[in-house]
Amino acid sequence: MGLPALPLLLAVGLLHTQASPSARSFQLDYEHNCFLKDGVPFRYISGSIHYARVPRPAWRDRLLKMHMSGLSAVQVYVPWNYHETLPGVYDFSGNRDVEAFLDLTAEMGLLVILRPGPYICAEWEMGGLPAWLLWKPDIILRSSDPDYLAAVDSWLHVLLPKIKPRLYQHGGNIISVQVENEYGSYYACDYGYLRHLLGSFRALLGDEVLLFTTDSTRVKELRCGTLQGLYATIDFGPGSNVTEAFDAQRRVEPKGPLVNSEYYTGWLDYWGEPHASTSTAWVAQGLEDMLQLGASINMQYMFHGGTNFAYWSGADYKGQYKPVTTSYDYDAPLSEAGDPTDKLFSIRTVISKFQPLPVGPMPPATPKYAYGWVALQKYADLLDVLDVLCPSGPIQSQFPLTFEAIKQAHGFVLYRTQLPRDIPDPATLGAPPHSICDRSYVMLQKEYQGTLERDRQITLHVTGRAGDTLDMLLENMGRISFGANISDFKGLLGNISLDYSPLSNWLIYPLAIDTAVQEGWPHAAIPKSSSRGRAGPAFYTGIFETPGIAWDTFVKFPGWSKGQLWINGFNLGRYWTQRGPQQTLFVPGSVLHVGRPNNITVLELEGAPLNPLLLFLDQPLFNRTVGGST
DSSP states (O other): OOOTTHHHHHHHHHTOOOOOGGGOOEEEETTTTEEEETTEEEOOEEEEEOGGGSOGGGHHHHHHHHHHTTOSEEEEEOOHHHHEEETTEEOOSGGGOHHHHHHHHHHTTOEEEEEOOSOOOTTBGGGGOOGGGGGSTTOOTTSSOHHHHHHHHHHHHHHHHHHGGGBGGGTSSEEEEEOSSSGGGSTTOOHHHHHHHHHHHHHHHOSSSEEEEEEOSOHHHHHHHOOTTSEEEEEOOTTSOHHHHHHHHHHHOSSSOOEEEEEOSSOOOBTTSOOOOOOHHHHHHHHHHHHHTTOEEEEEEEEEOOBOOTTOBOEEESSSEEEBOSBOOTTOSBOTTOOBOHHHHHHHHHHHTTSOOOSSOOOOOOOBOOOEEEEOEEEEEGGGOHHHHOTTOOEEESSOOBTGGGTOOSSEEEEEEEOSSOEEEEEEEEOOTTOEESEEEEEETTEEEEEEETTSOOEEEEEEOTTOEEEEEEEOOOOBOSSTTOOOOOEEOSOOEETTEEOOOEEEEEOOHHHHHHTTTTTTSOOOOOOTTOOSSEEEEEEEOOSSOOOBEEEEOTTOOSEEEEETTEEEEEEOTTTOSBOEEEEOGGGOOSSSOEEEEEEESSOOOSSOEEEEESSOOBOSSTTSOO
């Protein structure tokens, strides 16, 4: 591979890290198979952090810990759908202020490898693509489809001008920018699309910035994911044969630096599967093997994972739909709560063999507090507060409409109709395969009947009278973020039938639950009178006060089934204690109040315990055996 002289070149480069601003450059050196930073041989050791998964008050803490780990750079995704929530409607405020995050990385002395998509995967909802793209049902995503390219171009003309002043050549800290993401794994293999993106990035960022791609080491993926003018890098995890893996890169890039853009330090969790973990020794050895070859490395998936707050978790499709958990801990070197782990210190030891570490101690774990038990009370059944959750009233349709057809991106939609005839004997209420997206909570005359679920249970047996009200609450559990199925429509995608006879005349309620909760509901409202023990979707409320502190905590749901949690209007994500493996939700201290009550709102979807209690702990819990609560 022609590598023996490279580590020596890099060692010499460490002695020449200063350059005048006028000489700032970051380039490829094909002669010596390395990067040149200000004309000096350079390689980066980087880690990934997703600002959208970390509350803004914690950004500095996480970046400081990454810097003190010995990293010279961080790799950053920009999720398009996090910022362009509706066509032409942009949000770069608060937790979404990507410019503030990038400026903070510069303040911390970290370089940035930017991955602005437009597709990012990242186990993020629809891989970062906005759901409103699916308002045009036949759009071909990640292709030369004119409607898709028009939306992409509009977005890039908003985002990339914010990036250009922060490029290394212009005095900033962004050394390279990825175009698309693992495009070789996508079925389209559309070189015209890649050429279009290359032209757009060059037009908006200039000719000097280093643009690159990332793909696996598979021949087909490297063939479809690479393009002349974009430097091809690869990704692989611990346990791989490092020499063989980089040989795959050499097949498409015979010269230039060796780069692993995604070195997997851990792995993600799916609901209903065991909690994932990756051997620390395995990760450390693979890192050392690559560094000995002089390679540049980014540790993703992940260096710090964070949390899929609200509805931002994505899903995979591997024979069946596999939604990702709320926790994005990833068994990463920095835990979900930002705590240094043994894995981090092992990685830090490896890095110290190749370059000096920053002077000073590693910052400690963030303080945690077990606030203890909090009693909740039932506020109302969801069916009794539709006037609050859908103030504009329902949409009428002969047959069901998808979330996208009624322009609802996330959360929940209620579908309502009436039984057309008496059903004295159990009849089959059913849906065609793949048409429940993703879970449906079924009520008849306000009595909970059970749940239908994508790729699992698609029929129930019901009895009733003509004119009885049938309600189906549909939950979007996260759009698929990887592979050929990312056009992942939500809601009822087909006709619901009763003994194979389609039901019609639907009222469809798009529910704006988050809007109501953020405006103070239901804590500012008078509780509804409803059956205390009724199963099915219902809201529960409670309050607690902290003992003069606002420290991070983890909330457990003993005896609860599945639902969503808000504290002080902040959507902390989904819990699913019955399915696991995740048993607690991370609550950042920054969402808590000191000196005044903290308002808790829970939407339980299947059935709360007789005594609805939450337990606040100082550490997370995961199931060892999946499918039941701990």
